[in-house]
Amino acid sequence: MDFGLSQEQQQLREEVRRFGENEIAPVATEYDTEEAYPYDVMDKAAEMGLLGAHFPLEYGGVDYSSLENALMIEELFAVDPGIALCITSAGFGAEAIIEFGTEEQKENYLPPITDGEAVMGAAISEPHAGSDVSSVSTRAEKDGNEWVLNGTKMWITNGSVGDYFVVMCETDPDVDDRYAGFSQIIVESDRDGFEADKITGKMGIRASDTAELILDDVRVPEENLVGTCGMGFxxxxxxxxxxxxxxxxxxxxxxxxxxxxxxxxxxxxxxxxxxxxxxxxxxxxxxxxxxxxxxxxxxxxxxxxxxxxxxxxxxxxxxxxxxxxxxxxxxxxxxxxxxxxxxxxxxxxxxxxxxxxxxxxxxxxxxxxxxxxxxxxxxxxxxx
Incomplete structure (x- = not known):
């Protein structure tokens, strides 16, 4: 087995660590104390190509392998986990779009992340459904050519700063299989009925945004469904x-x-x-x-x-x-x-x-x- 890193991977590690020491370390305590999202650091991270770096090249990413992504994460978190999480989770949930989304979804939702123009999140956990994903109760019902979502999501990374979210929801409550009947649907935060309540007083990762999301008759077009209906779990x-x-x-x-x-x-x-x-x-x-x-x-x-x-x-x-x-x-x-x-x-x-x-x-x-x-x-x- 080859345990060595390539020259490019070594360079990646050094460049990311240098970015962390120069741009993150000087302000880490400030953002932790204020529990504030580091927009200025995020802009610099976008210029460095660190946002959505694992995205495919055609959607603005660098196409990092999982190993290269791990190297980047390791170096950023060695400097400051709070701001590092903001950078590495700017496209949290995008994996679902990359793997299962339509070409239109990929073109609409991925490039803004790498450009630093948008932040996204994955809305899975709920007040009574954390580790037990199959107990998610947020509902999405079809009404004509729209999905109507109702429910509450808890502990959502990027919750109050995100521009859109991949929401795990129940689309077929009558199915016999407890792992079927769930789907993932993209919900933009500017939709009517969408509300985000920032959670403060966290023990750690205080620069990273965490929020409770409330979906009250939020309507999105049917094309916001990610992949096949019922395959969300x-x-x-x-x-x-x-x-x-x-x-x-x-x-x-x-x-x-x-x-x-x-x-x-x-x-x-x-x-x-x-x-x-x-x-x-x-x-x-x-x-x-x-x-x-x-x-x-x-x-x-x-x-x-x-x-x-x-x-x-x-x-x-x-x-x-x-x-x-x-x-x-x-x-x-x-x-x-x-x-x-x-x-x-x-x-x-x-x-x-x-x-x-x-x-x-x-x-x-x-x-x-x-x-x-x-x-x-x-x-x-x-x-x-």
Whole structure:
């Protein structure tokens, strides 16, 4: 197996990290404190080609492979997870359009993302339907040549800043199969009856926008249906294999950022007349953090490779990578705070923010417990 990166991939990593250090790091604390969406940074990210970078070339993207997308995510999240999430999720939900959408949908909704002119989101979760996607109750009923949507979506990334959303909804409530009868429909945020209520007071990723969406008799044309009616659940499950790999890359990035800061601080901080890096207790922490991060990185890259090569083991690998990398992220962020001691408990150092930001990787795109259920199911052969 070839574990090396190509020269182009190495260059990608360096350029993205340089962008993060120059454009994100100086303003990260400000946007976190104010819980504000970083529009100015997003404009610069668009100029760099970082928005929707994995989109096909013909729709404005750079056509990054899943591995290259993981490299970009890792480097951005090592600098600041909040703003990094804004950049990497500007086209959240676009995978459904790329994979199942019509040519017209692709031409209408993808280029504005890469140009920095629009932001989109995927509206799946609801107040009573998080991990259990098959319990989604938002309804879409056909009325002539329109769909009429009613329901509430919760914890939606880009919810109050998004221009359009791919909404998971129930289109055939009478179907016998609990996994059928769902569809994905594109809903523009300027439609009558659409309302977004920004959620504040989050523990972490505070620069990233999160909102509750209310759909009250929202009407969209029938051509806003993505793919085949009734296939929405299966579309979302395929979507998760890719997004869970991306979350694993987020975890690796957070761990990397925590490790770098802990190592730097350990070589600077002195106690008892010596740098604290001279003490074996600190050395063991640093070694353990780097060992676990490298293991998470390799599992994540393997999952990304499996996305690109459509490997049969992808579903299990994506869940393993997401579960392990998110656990490593929280562990390394925790240890980085510990290495900093009291200084790590205040926002004078980035590790405090990384510590808060890391936890979400164990929750969104399926909780840690759900990932273990999936891996066990795959091992036992009880379903795809």
């Amino acid at each position: 299966l579309q979302v499950m395929e979507f998760f294999d890719e997004t869970r790999t991306a979350v694993a890359a987020q975890g690796v990035g957070i761990a990397k950022g925590a490790n770098e800061r802990a190592l730097e601080y350990a070589k600077e901080r002195k106690q008892f007349g010596r740098e604290i890096s001279d003490f074996q207790a600190i050395q063991h922490k640093l070694a353990d953090m780097h060992i676990q991060t490298e293991a998470a990185r390799n599992l994540t890259y393997k999952s990304a490779w499996s996305v690109d090569n459509e490997a049969d083991s992808l579903t299990a690998l994506a869940s393993m990578a997401k579960e392990f990398a998110s656990r490593v992220a929280t562990h390394c962020a925790d240890e980085a705070v510990q290495v900093h001691g009291g200084a790590g408990f205040v926002n004078d150092h980035d590790v405090e923010r990384l510590y808060r930001d890391s936890k979400i990787t164990q929750i969104y795109e399926g909780t840690t417990e759900i990932q273990k259920n999936i891996v066990a199911r795959e091992l036992l052969g009880k379903g795809a």
